[in-house]
Amino acid sequence: MKKWIGLSLAALLIAGCEKLEESVESLKRLEEEGVIKVKTVKAYTVEQQDGLTQEIAGVVAPLKELPLSFGRSGRIATIFVKKGSVVKQGETLAALDTSVWQQEVNAAQGQVASAAIRRAKALQGPAQHEVEAQKIQLEKARQTAAQAAEEHARGKLLYANGAISKDELDSLALRERQAKLDLEEQQIRYDNLLKGADKLDVEAANAEVQQASVQLMRARQEAADAVLKAPFAGVVASISQAESEQTGPGSEVMRLVDTSRWLVKLQVTGEQIGSFAVGKTVTVQAPDGTETEGTVSFVAPVIDSGTGTYPVEVTISGQERVWKGGMTVTCRYQVKPNGGVLVPASGVGISEESYYVMAIKDNTVKKTPVKVGNVYGPYYEVLEGLEPGDQIVSSGISYVADGEVVKVADE
Template sequence: MKKWISLSLVAMLLTGCEKLDSEIAQLKKNEEETVIKVKTVNAYTVEQNQDALAMEVSGIVAPRQELALSFGASGKIARILVQKGAAVKAGQTLATLDAAALQQGIHAAQGQVASANIRRSKAAQGPETHELQTQKLQVEKAKQTAAKAEQEHAQAKVLYAGGAISKDELDRLALAERQAKLDLQEVEIAYGKLLKGADRLDVEEANAQVQQANVELTRARQEAADAVLTAPFSGVVAAIPQAESEQTGPGSEVIRLVDTSQWLVKLQVESEQIGSWKPGAVVTVKAPDGSQAEGKVTFVSPVMDQGLGSYPVEVTVTGSEVNWKGGMTVTCRYALDAKDVALVPVSSVGISEEENYVLKINDNTVEKTPIKLGAIHGTFYEVVEGLEVGDQIVGSGLSYLVDGEAVKVADE
């Protein structure tokens, strides 16, 4: 009997131990599952920045000037005096047209100017002596003709009264008398004008003719000048699309000239960053081949490019310092004035109900904290209000967390 009781006790103890082991294992499993469910986050500790930051923006290299040159007149290309790749000076002749016809036009216009000046001189001087004498003789002749016609008409009246001539003959002689008197009156008026000297209207007309002739001469000379193609600035010949003996005209590109004395790097800067860019600031420009040069900000657009949603900025680099080509993509490194300010990564800032916030970490729990931002410095925001130096915040992945959620902090 005692033996049976001992066996029962042993069995009960064994059963109790097994149950206890099972409960302990389940607790461990629950604990492990709880640990697994806690999200691991990257943390960032807010510090006061002591180092200068820099912003990097990529841009396209373009020459300071690039111009397609064409003649101002139509004609056949006589000579092209440069080759591709040649360095030319401002004012240098690059090509010419066949100017034979244009020179003939100049000579013709010069003749018209000379003739017009002679006519103007004569008009201003008035009639010459021989002109006055000739007109006076015409007046005397007209007087004689009129007197003779008057006498014949008077005799005809007497004859008609005696029936010696017809009525038609009488009328013919009367008409001849009237015409002779009109002719006399006309030459006397002309003679009177000559006696008065130069006519004002004649002088004005002569002046107008001189002006018109000079206009034609200027036009002919301009056409001749347009037949010579000169370099408007110093640069390098980049292309020569046409050849000698080809027909060309205004607007048809003959030579492409590029000014490489300076390079312009054209950037598009986001609205959050444009406030940091100032004209005159020094920029380090780096090319894909590793070469770099110092540039200067020469233009910051006051208005946004509505098509791109950013602000155009230009950086100028002296051409002698680099061996660049138009169209290259380069990177501009722009120093930012961000010393002694608290900065947080852009990825740590969220937007909720039109306000910015971060998730502050307190005792392994995240707390949604509103903040006020200042300028953006590259990939960092300047924090004006809401955080203090030493605060720990979630560095990224805010959309996967909620306010009050437990987290596990990974290495910063």
């Protein structure tokens, strides 16, 4: 019995020693792991970059889109095109009933022709037969005046001898004066005919021609307003009215779109606007992958208070025929740092109004102040504090401390 008790105590002592050794080994392992275990971080190696490609979304719009309407009221007689028709500049698209205005044009043309004939006649002066006829009238007036003077002289003698009365003598004197006045008038007419064209007649004829020409221009303009022509080459995007409908100025009949070139409208942030300038080349990609080169044609000088961005327009060619108004496209453009290097924005921190990065050297983190420039999308431009080849923590910089030992992921 005592023997079994001794053996049991020995066994308990051996088992206790083994558990104690296991506990000691466990503590040692935990201590070693606490010393060796370090944080794993993602790193970014700074490189000298000549440029960086950035992307921004834009919306396609026609370069020219115009609602078309007639210049006057009337009934639409004919529409010569349909939706989707490709038209040339100056092509007739629709017309009103022009019968009334055409009559006005014809009447005005007749007035101009008549006035022109009268002016030509005034410029030529009197015809030869008019001069000869006036010469005959002048000779008759001269004979009448001579006869009246002779009768007046004879009357004076008769009155002196008491053969006629004083009233009869006065009547002869009046007839002589009237004959002289008629002679003078006929002489003036004859002299004017010999001078040629009368200046006043020519001026009156010119004024008549000018007035008739103005009436003709007005009639033609009214007739032209009744015809709708394409102001530029393009595609008929829609037709709002039909033949036989009444229409008038400002009432849209159809809409014309110029598809030879398109605009891509961008909303650019203040951080990106420095990368855009008129004339810069931009690559535009359609949703189906089609790409074309575009040119920046407009950069707003002031910010849009409604969106907080700067409106920018890129002009592209319509040769590919994939562009549609309202389509969302992707624009890629090149960014060139101003002498600095580009690092991920997630790797730059702000402390007391200054910027810093967590540089990695010999697996140890060091908080390093930097001077930043522009922001290019997800990248900061670092002007001072970093050199090509330096390595920094690229994300999660708030989880590491200055002087902490780290391990770079996948290194």
